[in-house]
Amino acid sequence: MPAFLPDLSVILTFALAALVLAVTPGPDMALFISRTMNWGRVHGFATVLGALTGIAIHTSLVAFGISVLIVTAPAAFWVLKIVGALYLVWLAIGAIRSGGGLLVSRAAGKQPSFAQSYMTGLGINLTNPKIALFFVTFLPQFVSAADPAAAGKLLFLGAEFVLVSLPVVIAIVLFAEWLTTTLRERPWVSKLLNWSFAAVFMAFAATILLAEGRK
Template sequence: MSIAFLVTALVVVLTPGTGVVYTISTALAAGRRAGLLAALGCTVSLLPHLAAAVTGLAAVLRAGTPAFRVVTWLGVAYLLWMAWSALRDRGALRVDDGHPAPAAGRVIRDGLLMNLLNPKVTVFFVAFLPQFVPPDAPAAAARMLLHGTVFVLLTLVVFAGYAALAGALRRRVLARPRLTTLLRHGFAGSFLALGLGLALTAR
């Protein structure tokens, strides 16, 4: 496994996306533990995508099949619902000490669904892994699985770091209602932009 792969994977994982936004917003809303659960849910959701990429299912999905479009639009709908929830200050995105923390199962479920309903993640694995493991290389499937597993573990570590940092800053955020409102609107805008971006792949 090359240094180039590890560096590239780290850059990709650090880049803000659906999982990062959800992890940070959950940690700010409900604390470090909830943020870590969100990171876990987002990370575990990568496993089916990785399996699809290794087995070649991603190529079938990406070939303009109805299944790809259906899953894509479900993902769009879910991201838009998350944006609406953030704007309405409901659910896991409520930054308010006066309300109980969301259930662990709910936090993990939302993290799972957001990435499971995003076929672009599977397509990403197909585009990313062959850059470091050519399909015609010896034991290519096993090597792609190894590289993909390292990517998943790296995702968990980085997302957990985001959760820990956001959880540590939570009290300062709660002490500034105006900042809380700006963050909530920022998260809503992020989910909206991610949903619209995903919608473009279904056209």
């Protein structure tokens, strides 16, 4: 068995944990839905690809020990969380302003490029404390620090997380596309969804900022 391959029990346990995180509502899930409803499945999948790239980056940081700096330097992690909260506020504003790019109606604003949708997905996961905390604090629990193959196993688990998440995010994008087709002719529903997305992003931003304020 290759040295980078964890035990089967570890693989199965981690798969369950990854599935729970994947189906937990969060700003990334709201973003996948809003992008798809606005610009179609191509941009929904572009956003997903960006988010999964963010996961790959988090995994690499953990595997090669760079994320230890965040854990040992609380100020650095605090900055990450504040940046994440501000990014969510920016997305919330974009959801309700004219031509903000998150509106359900395609005619509301200029269509973003594939690269822009990708970078939006990348940004929301790189600044998402839920993802950062999962990989910095939880992922290392599945390997031993004394294991010479620890880095390889961490990378394997990161790839496993992506594979487990894929069916979930693909289903989310396809559902959002179906929902758009069903509701596009009802303007009041579109407006309600825009404000709902804004509320989701603002709620997560407030949670982050208030949690920091209590410390």
